[in-house]
Amino acid sequence: METGQHIGIQQSAVRLSDCIQLMQADLVHANPTPENLGHPVSDVLMYDPLDHWSSVDDRIILAVGCTYGSPDFDQLLHRAANSNAAAVIVKAHGAKMEHLRSAAVGYSMSVLVAPDDADWTRLVALARASVMGAATDSVAGVRLGDLYAFANAAASITNGAASIVDPLGRILGYSTLPGQPIDELRRITTLTLEETTPPAFDQDFKIVYAAPGAVLVPAIDDGMARLALAVRAGGELLGSIWIIDPGDENRAAALNALDRMAPLAGLHMLHARSASDFGERRNADLIRTLMDDTPHAAFAAAQLGLDTANGLAVAAFSIVRPETGSLESVRDIHRLLHLVTTVCNVQFGTGHSALLGSVVYALLPGGKGSSPRAVHGRIIQEIEAYSHTISPFPVIATVGGIAQGIEDLPRSRSEAVQILNHLLNLQSRAGKTRGAGNAGNPPKVALYEEFQIPLNLLKIGAFIEENGLGGTDEIARIQARDAEQQTDYLETLRAYLASNGNISAMAAQLHVHNNTVRYRVTRLAEDFNLDLADPQKRLWLWLRLTTMDLAAK
Known part of the structure; x- marks a missing residue:
């Protein structure tokens, strides 16, 4: 974005075409006409056939659970048309577009068709944010969801360096306009792309979240004061905008601009989150496909x-x-x-x-x-x-x-x-x-x-376990004896195999005298009928002990 470009926020009439453009939700208009697209929009309504409608003038109605051809669908279009609603958003669920178009024309009602897999909660949030965002008009030159460009726009309007933060403390975007002063905290957070203290444990964030509008956050130590605003859509906290305080002369105008920017900020953050979520999900799905x-x-x-x-x-x-x-x-x-x-x-x-x-x-x-x-x-x-x-x-x-x-x-x-x-x-x-x-x-x-090597041994151990090859062999019997009589035969056997039968090495490992080692080995061989001179027997016992030790948790 050129730093000299004029950027501003202006009030404008909210039309259905404005909201559709800002939602960017893959909606198909069943019967677009200049009259339909120019219909004013004031709010969004979730449809419930049992609710009493006091007024739905100029509202976008989301028809959750209504399908073409059902009595509820016909009743909805009838009530919406008679109440001067702006539009109805439905899912086709197999209905042909020409049938939906015919129904829309018959009731002279704007019908917007959403994808069958669209999430109604996201559509509600996007629709409400779009109505409010359209009322503020878009910031010139900023693509929806581009939070770095939006931060530059906010910084230009408020005359202070801007950062956009999500509820977890991640920096989603920050301004890069030259000449605007910043402090060490701003420098660190833009380098690490996260707040130094998570918002859940930061008193300043709690104050901002509780405030009804933009507030001044006083400076701490050698830092700079901030202007901050909690950003919400449909009651959901999306994050916050933080502006380096532009000073006494510009502060009131900056706070007012931040307040007016709130609906549009919510719309940008919703789109950024949707794009990010979609990118992560797509990447995950493709990588899972690669491997599975x-x-x-x-x-x-x-x-x-x-x-x-x-x-x-x-x-x-x-x-x-x-x-x-x-x-x-x-x-x-x-x-x-x-x-x-x-x-x-x-x-x-x-x-x-x-x-x-x-x-x-x-x-x-x-x-x-x-x-x-x-x-x-x-x-x-x-x-x-x-x-x-x-x-x-x-x-x-x-x-x-x-x-x-x-x-x-x-x-x-x-x-x-x-x-x-x-x-x-x-x-x-x-x-x-x-x-x-x-x-x-x-x-x-x-x-x-x-x-x-240890991983291959673990596979051997799993094979032994799965096929019951250990059964009641010497290792199992030694374990049972040690558990019952508080003996240490298994430790003696492990030391014997590890030192390849070297008595002195065993004595050093077990911290006992050489004669004690000889006695223990003799008792081990006699009590369990072990032929420790048999290389196959030693291999089997060593495999059993090694795989058991590797698998131990």
């Missing part, structure tokens, strides 16, 4: 514009939290998604990442160099190193093997998830043992090949 739906994977790869010439590897990221499902955990995992996307964009010039369940996935190019795995390792180390900026809890980052073709991506994902779960398990076990004085520090990042 092989027959359609090639289509998904084409939609994402993937370069598969040098192969791809799937990276997986998770946050080690004691609880999930809280607002903080949801906030943290979305911050992790943003961090992964940003780092991948910087490294590769593009970022294909998605949040699936509680895991963030990213597609890493194989690269043309001789050491793509070194690049992959550096990327996940960088993300883990930055993770303290998005969550106080540790982040685990792993990468599966390189898939040479699209059809191999499920394998790469499986490998990434296997190593992710293994490192999460190691973190959990370390957390428990630290309380007992153990300072274990398991790794937080890994490539699949770095842990391929």
